[in-house]
Amino acid sequence: MKKYxxxxxxxxxxxxxxxxxxxxxxxxxxLATTGQMVEIKGVKPKVERKIxxxxxxxxxxxxxxxxxxxxxxDADNLLFSKYGISVKKVEKGYKLxxxxxxxxxxxxxMELLNDVKAVTMHxxxxxxxxxGYKATIILDI
Numbered sequence: 001m002k003k004y005x006x007x008x009x010x011x012x013x014x015x016x017x018x019x020x021x022x023x024x025x026x027x028x029x030x031l032a033t034t035g036q037m038v039e040i041k042g043v044k045p046k047v048e049r050k051i052x053x054x055x056x057x058x059x060x061x062x063x064x065x066x067x068x069x070x071x072x073x074d075a076d077n078l079l080f081s082k083y084g085i086s087v088k089k090v091e092k093g094y095k096l097x098x099x100x101x102x103x104x105x106x107x108x109x110m111e112l113l114n115d116v117k118a119v120t121m122h123x124x125x126x127x128x129x130x131x132g133y134k135a136t137i138i139l140d141i
Contacts, residue, residue, distance in 0.1 A: 004032035039111035043081035045101035
């Protein structure tokens with residue numbers, strides 16, 4: 001099964017992310033998003049951040065999660081390459097929790113790519129498939 005793939009979208013970057021379960025879908029969407037910002041193999045797992053998010057639905061949770069990654073890049077100069085997360089159905093929606101591992105942005109040690117500004121709601125969706133899950137994501141760059 002593919003982890004993710006990019007597709008052309010005017011002035012933005014489109015992503016189809018895949019996963020056999022929701023946690024794998026979220027990890028692959030995170031890798032695809034980060035992969036637009038930096039060459040991932042250059043991001044060493046030196047810094048660790050705990051994360052916990054809740055939402056009424058899976059789409060909202062994925063949207064918030066990817067937005068948090070972009071926020072951490074902009075506010076704290078952090079990029080991540082390892083996503084040890086779980087996604088669980090709870091009484092009122094879904095909860096994501098886990099640990100992100102990465103490093104501070106270092107222009108000398110990392111190959112920086114696009115400056116991703118935001119995740120957009122345009123075309124954004126999460127759907128159940130035969131093989132698991134698929135997300136359609138548009139990043140504003």
